[in-house]
Amino acid sequence: MIEIRRVLTQVEDIFHEFGPVAAQPLRRGAIVAVLRNPYAGRYEPEILPMMEALQPVGIRMAQQLLTAMAVPAARIEGYGKGAIIGSAGELEHGALWHVPGGYAMRELLGWKGGAAAYAQGRGGENTGQPGNALAIVPSTKKVGAPGAGLDVPLTHINAAYVRSHFDAMEVRVPGAPLADELALVLVMSAGPRVHARVGGLKAADIAKWDGQR
């Protein structure tokens, strides 16, 4: 069921945005897998088998992205995910990425729950242990033409309300997705926006460990 045609990785270092040059540049990374959409061109009522099949794909992608970013997992502070569905598919096909994409990064970053709990929508449940990747993974998706850009949202991995880590990364693959393809995206960042200064909850002040604050 899984036929990956193309993989694109992107890693960027942001040194400044016309303010003081950061002592350590903000590193952000994205990985996109372009694969065949087995449900393209028709209405298929039963699409859940694909969700299951995407689990190992997500885990490999998350690992490959971390490798490309060349930082230890402990330095990842933000994450997000997204999907672009080729024109012969429907938005719901992109929704298949919510569970495997989100679970993959949380697994990589130290979330202590299991894949089954995550698939049941209990991914954000705090089991009380000092965990990592407690926050929901923000996402976006759309049906798009080859080369379509997707602004993939990023939030803090442990508390969705940490204001310094609200960000987005524009991702696109020239020439993909074709009509019968899906472009599945994971993004991670190793820090806050480069000149973050609009107040709000700080990462250092996360206290509830409930995935939000």
Add this chain to the structure above:
Amino acid sequence: MLSKIRKLIVQVDEIRIEMGKEVAPPVRKALAMAVIENPCAGRYVENLDELVAIGEELGGLLGERCVQALGIEPGQAQSYGKAAIVGEAGELEHAAAILHPKLGAPLRKAVGKGAALVPSSKKRGGLGTAIDVPLGHKDAAYVRSHFDAMEARVPDAPRANEIVVAIVVTDSGRPLPRIGGLQAGEVKGEDGLR
């Protein structure tokens, strides 16, 4: 460092299947881009030596980043290309100063050899402007299987006083090449052409 770099971006594009056929080994293209301040923006500057020196610095930096991202030895690089997008307060000649006089030597060092011309493109542009970086075999410009291009763009650059400098290095030609011409295996690699 001479270049005032705001952003460095490295992409790797790996093509494993084309038109349903496996591409083995996969085609892999690495793109490295630097968003830099244009020291000559906003006025006419006669002597462009500062940009020439920046080009020399970026030829090495971006070339090495590409090779590193592909995880190959320099000698395994097969094709290359370069391009620049000048923000609107700069002129096309600024791109030429970066790309043409001195960028090539350190790039060639990064890819092991490089007898052939480094194909290039340049334009003026705004935020998110895309440029297609032309690609050719690094040792023989006539290798037909390696004529290709890779699209480069930075969503928030170039600002008016910036330049986006892009270098692409590959370890392969096009996926499924089959239009004949000089083959990579037949290259002499002496005159840069064949």
